[in-house]
Amino acid sequence: MASATGPPTTLPHRSVANIRSPPAAGYHGPSSGPSTPLRPITSAFASPSSLRAEEDLIIIEFGTRKLQVGFAGDAAPRGSIWFGPDHQRRVGDFRAWQTDYHDDWRKAAAGKPWGRDHELWQSDVRGLDLGLVGDKIERALRDAFSRYLLIDSRPRRVVCVLPSDLPIPLLSTALDSLFNRFQSPTVSLLSSPVASAVAAGMRSALVVDLGWSETVVTAVYEYREVNCGRTIRGGRMLVEQTHNLLAKHLPQARKETEAAHDSQQAQDYALSFEECDEITTRMVWCKPYHAATTTVTQTAEGLPTVQEHDESDARGYSTSGKAATATIPLKSAKPPTSLNLPYDLLTEPCENTFFDSRYSQSSFDDHELPVYLLVYRNLLNLPLDVRAICMSRIIFTGGCTGVLGLRKRIFDEVSHLIQQRGWDSVQGKATEQLRSNLKLNRSTRQASTGPTDAASQAGGSSGGGGGGEEQDGVWHDAANNTPEVDPIDEQLKRGGDKRPRVQGQMRALESLGAWTGASMISHLKTPAIATIGRDLWLQQGAAGASKASDVDPKTQQRQSLGAGGLIRGAAASSAWTLGVWGAN
Structure with missing residues (x-):
C-alpha cells in the first residue's frame, strides 16, 4: 500500500485509456531510436482519399x-x-469462352428489331x-x-x-x-x-449531330438553343444499308436458302448486326462532292470553254487502270464466305443514307430530308444576324463523323446550295425564271434607279447638292462629316476584343x-x-x-x-x- 506522504500510484489498467494522448509538456521520451511524431486521428476510418x-x-x-x-x-x-447482348448476361454465364460455343444470333434476335439489343x-x-x-x-x-x-x-x-x-x-x-x-x-x-x-470554344454554333437513331441540327446562339431540326437518317440506317449491300452480293443459292429459312419474317437478315457494324466502321466511305463533270465558263467572245478534270481517283481506280477491290470476310453467313467488292461500291451505303440523290428534293417528307438540305433549311429559318454567326461555326459531332469524307461532303453540298439558291425561301420554276430574266426582275430595277433619282432631286433642290451649308467659305456636308469622338465608346473599344469577328461565310470547326x-x-x-x-x-x-x-x-x-x-x-x-x- 502506498504511503500517505508519497505520490499516488497509477494502476496499469487505468493508463491504457491514455495511450493515444499526447505527452505532457516538457516530457522527452527515450532517444534510443527514430521516432514518428504523433498526429491526431479523428476517425478510425478516415483517410486522405476521403x-x-x-x-x-x-x-x-x-x-x-x-x-x-x-x-x-x-x-x-x-x-x-x-x-450489347454481352452486357445483359447473368452473373456466372461464361459460355462465350467455351471452345464449342456458337453464337446463334438469329435465335437471339427472334421477335426483336434488328440491333435493338445494342x-x-x-x-x-x-x-x-x-x-x-x-x-x-x-x-x-x-x-x-x-x-x-x-x-x-x-x-x-x-x-x-x-x-x-x-x-x-x-x-x-x-x-x-x-x-x-x-x-x-x-x-x-x-x-x-x-x-x-x-x-x-464558341458561344454560338450550328451543331450537326450525326447520331445513331437520327441526325439533329441545332442552332446555338449565346449558349441557348434557338432552332432545331431532325431527320431519321443516321447510324442505324447506315448499318442497314451496308447489310443490304453485302447481302445483295452473296451467291444466289445462299440468298434463296436464307429466304426460305426465314420466310415468316418481314425482312430477312443474312448477316449479324455486329459484323455489319464493324464493316461499316472500317470500310464504308463517302465520295467527294463534284458539282458537274465539266465546268462551263463564259469567255469574252461569248463562247463557252470546257475545263477537264481528272476523276480517276474519285472513282476508285488505281493507276494501272484496274478497279481497286477489298476482300471482306463474312463469318456470320451460312456457310462463312468472303466477298471481293470494289472500293467504289462501298460508297453506296453512305450515298443512300445521308444524301439519297436518286430522288428529287420535293419527294422527301419533313422527317426524312437529306442531311445537307436539313442544314440549309435550318440556316434559312434563322434570323439574319444569328445566321451570319452560326454559318461560320458549323460543328459536326456524333458517331457517324468517323465515316471518311462525310463531313467534307455535307459541307460542300451546303455551300453549293447556298451559291445556287441564296437565302430565298421561295423556290420553283417561276423563281428561277425571275432570277435569270432581268427584264422581269422589277425589284432590281427599282433598287438601281430609285435612290439615285431621289438623291439627284434632293441635290438639285438645294442648289449645291447634298443638303449641306456653307460656313466661313467652307462647304459642310452632313453625310460626309466626321463624327465627334465619344470618350465612352473609345474606352469600351480599348477594353474589348479588337480581332475581327468572323461571320457571313461558311466555316467548319472542330469540337x-x-x-x-x-x-x-x-x-x-x-x-x-x-x-x-x-x-x-x-x-x-x-x-x-x-x-x-x-x-x-x-x-x-x-x-x-x-x-x-x-x-x-x-x-x-x-x-x-x-x-x-x-x-x-
Missing part, C-alpha cells in the same frame, strides 16, 4: 449506344460502356420497358464506377449530359436510377449541343465533344440549365417541375457547382424546372 471523395463531381453522358463517365475538370472521359433506349417510348432501361443504366454505371473511376458507392453529385429532345419518361427513368440507386444529393442537366459548342464541354462547364462552376435536388425529386417526381414561365427569376439565386452550392440552392427555394426537357 477529402477528394467529397469534392468529386461525376460527369455522365448518355447516348443511345454507349455511356461515358469521368470527373469534372478532366480533358477526356475515363471510360465508355457500350451496350441500344439503351429508343425515342419512341410506346411499348418500351422503362424498368429494363433503368436496370441497364444501373448496371452500366456500377461497372463504370468500379472499373474506370475506382470509387465506392458513396453519394456524389452528378452532372448529366443529355440531348435536348429526350422524352420525359426516359429522363425520369435516368433520374430515378441516380437518386434511388446511387443516392446522389443533386443532379444537374446540361444540353449536348450547348456542351459541344463550349468544347469548341472536343459534349463530355469535354460539360467537364469544362462544371469545373468552372458555371450554373447548369437545370439542377434537381434528391429530396424534391423523391417528394414530387417529374410532375413537380415548374414551367419556365412559372418561376420568378428575381427570387432565384445564382447557383454554383461549388462545395454545397447546389444543396443550398435546392433547399433555398422549392421552385425547380427541368429546363428545355420540361417542354417535351
